[in-house]
Amino acid sequence: MTKLAERVRIRDVKTLSADWYVLKKTTFDYLRNDGTWQTQSRETYDRGNGATILLYDKERRTVILTCQFRYPAFVNGCAELLIEAPAGLLDNASPEERIRKEVEEETGYRVQHVRKIFEAFMSPGSVTEKLYFFTGEYTSSDRVSNGGGEESEGEDIDVLELPFDQAFAMIGAGTIQDAKTIMLLQHAALHIFA
Structure with missing residues (x-):
């Protein structure tokens, strides 16, 4: 099985907000189970652990x-x-x-x-x-x-x-x-x- 880090290729990261905590929008390619690459976009809210x-x-x-x-x-x-x-x-x-x-x-x-x-x-x-x-x-x-x-x-x-x-x-x-x-x-x- 392919390591997860090898299944994700980051294309772009934009900071949408860095006020209270950090909100980012990331566009990336993800290697699906069937072997094809799919471009996806996700927002992540980083407030620390x-x-x-x-x-x-x-x-x-x-x-x-x-x-x-x-x-x-x-x-x-x-x-x-x-x-x-x-x-x-x-x-x-x-x-x-x-x-x-x-x-x-x-x-x-x-x-x-x-x-x-x-x-x-x-x-x-x-x-x-x-x-x-x-x-x-x-x-x-x-x-x-x-x-x-x-x-x-x-x-x-x-x-x-x-x-x-x-x-x-x-x-x-x-x-x-x-x-x-x-x-x-x-x-x-x-x-x-x-």
């Missing part, structure tokens, strides 16, 4: 989630704040280093040990971002601040401590609609709280 974490207390069967305003979800009909697992862009840090900092900024918890569980592309048809997924145990003594995020970045985050069973049920009820959070809660159902 990120990391997310599910904080859990196994003994008390609780998890820490956040609640915040997300404009793209709002304009797509979401009338509520989104309930999410803490997350953030890597910004040139390692995934583990970044998630430790991000979880403290957003939730106020300073976690001692984090465990990477998998990596995933969240919307590979148009967004280049890969997310690194982590879990980490917490106790009430790990809380060092109120959290809430970085005001200078427009963050205004509420911290939620929920019983795991309630949080998991919120997926089916449609209260939790964030993909990364759903993935982390499903992982917890299978591997932490099973």
Whole structure:
């Protein structure tokens, strides 16, 4: 089988926007399975890679989630704040280093040990971002601040401590609609709280 890099020939790349993140339009030739070349065009949105974490207390069967305003979800009909697992862009840090900092900024918890569980592309048809997924145990003594995020970045985050069973049920009820959070809660159902 031909290597994927040998099946793609870039013809042209145009930057459409470089304001908040980078939006590019790329024209390329793609070698199809039948051996013919096809010219295609795609737009990609590059916002960098990120990391997310599910904080859990196994003994008390609780998890820490956040609640915040997300404009793209709002304009797509979401009338509520989104309930999410803490997350953030890597910004040139390692995934583990970044998630430790991000979880403290957003939730106020300073976690001692984090465990990477998998990596995933969240919307590979148009967004280049890969997310690194982590879990980490917490106790009430790990809380060092109120959290809430970085005001200078427009963050205004509420911290939620929920019983795991309630949080998991919120997926089916449609209260939790964030993909990364759903993935982390499903992982917890299978591997932490099973």
